[in-house]
Amino acid sequence: MASKSINVHGENGAGKKTLIGSLIFRCGLEMQMLEQLKRNGIHQYADVVPYFEREGIPPSFYAKSAKFLVERENQTPDVVFWLVDATDPGAAKTSSQRLASMLAAATMNPKEKLLILVNKMDLTKWSEDAFQQVARQFRALSLPKDKAFIIPVSSTEGTNMLSSPQDVPWMQTPPAGRSDESEDLDQTLMDILG
Numbered sequence: 001m002a003s004k005s006i007n008v009h010g011e012n013g014a015g016k017k018t019l020i021g022s023l024i025f026r027c028g029l030e031m032q033m034l035e036q037l038k039r040n041g042i043h044q045y046a047d048v049v050p051y052f053e054r055e056g057i058p059p060s061f062y063a064k065s066a067k068f069l070v071e072r073e074n075q076t077p078d079v080v081f082w083l084v085d086a087t088d089p090g091a092a093k094t095s096s097q098r099l100a101s102m103l104a105a106a107t108m109n110p111k112e113k114l115l116i117l118v119n120k121m122d123l124t125k126w127s128e129d130a131f132q133q134v135a136r137q138f139r140a141l142s143l144p145k146d147k148a149f150i151i152p153v154s155s156t157e158g159t160n161m162l163s164s165p166q167d168v169p170w171m172q173t174p175p176a177g178r179s180d181e182s183e184d185l186d187q188t189l190m191d192i193l194g
Ligand SMILES: Nc1nc2c(ncn2[C@@H]2O[C@H](COP(=O)(O)OP(=O)(O)OP(=O)(O)O)[C@@H](O)[C@H]2O)c(=O)[nH]1
Pocket: 010, 011, 012, 013, 014, 015, 016, 017, 018, 019, 046, 119, 120, 121, 122, 123, 153, 154, 155, 156, 157
């Protein structure tokens, strides 16, 4: 199976460790490792990556096409996860400005995909307004063509990561007049990773 690299960015507290821990728990753990985590008192998603780092275990998870390795220092990974807190539009603005300057300076340059993940959607009760308020900040940037996607998720609940959320009608019906791929809200995080 192919191996690909992922780099994770986001403001403090956006949910970087929780997202990766959640992906590792949902699609990266063998029974033996699950038992090792339990034995060491690791029950929260956010504690998995720090535990792996202490133990020298490279964090990774599986998607359909590849094994994804999470790397800290890599300016040209295959995929970048750019996390934004859906409950904090102010932080989203700062975050979008930081993304714009990193793209302009090419200090972050994903080879295949840039996934802007609007996280903590559960806390907004999957509000379309909350999502659009954050997404708008990022749509205003000149994002790399055909590589960038804006995806609402909940890392703690795993929603829209492996399967689509139920009972969120606006996710199935994109806004009228918008047909570009980055607005294809009926694709989950894993669908887009491929
Ligand atoms: N309700 C909810 N809480 C979340 C979600 N994702 C993260 N959190 C919470 O947000 C807080 C910060 O999450 P972390 O994963 O530690 O965030 P981080 O980006 O790694 O934080 P730093 O290392 O400080 O930059 C924790 O209390 C998480 O439980 C989510 O999808 N929903």
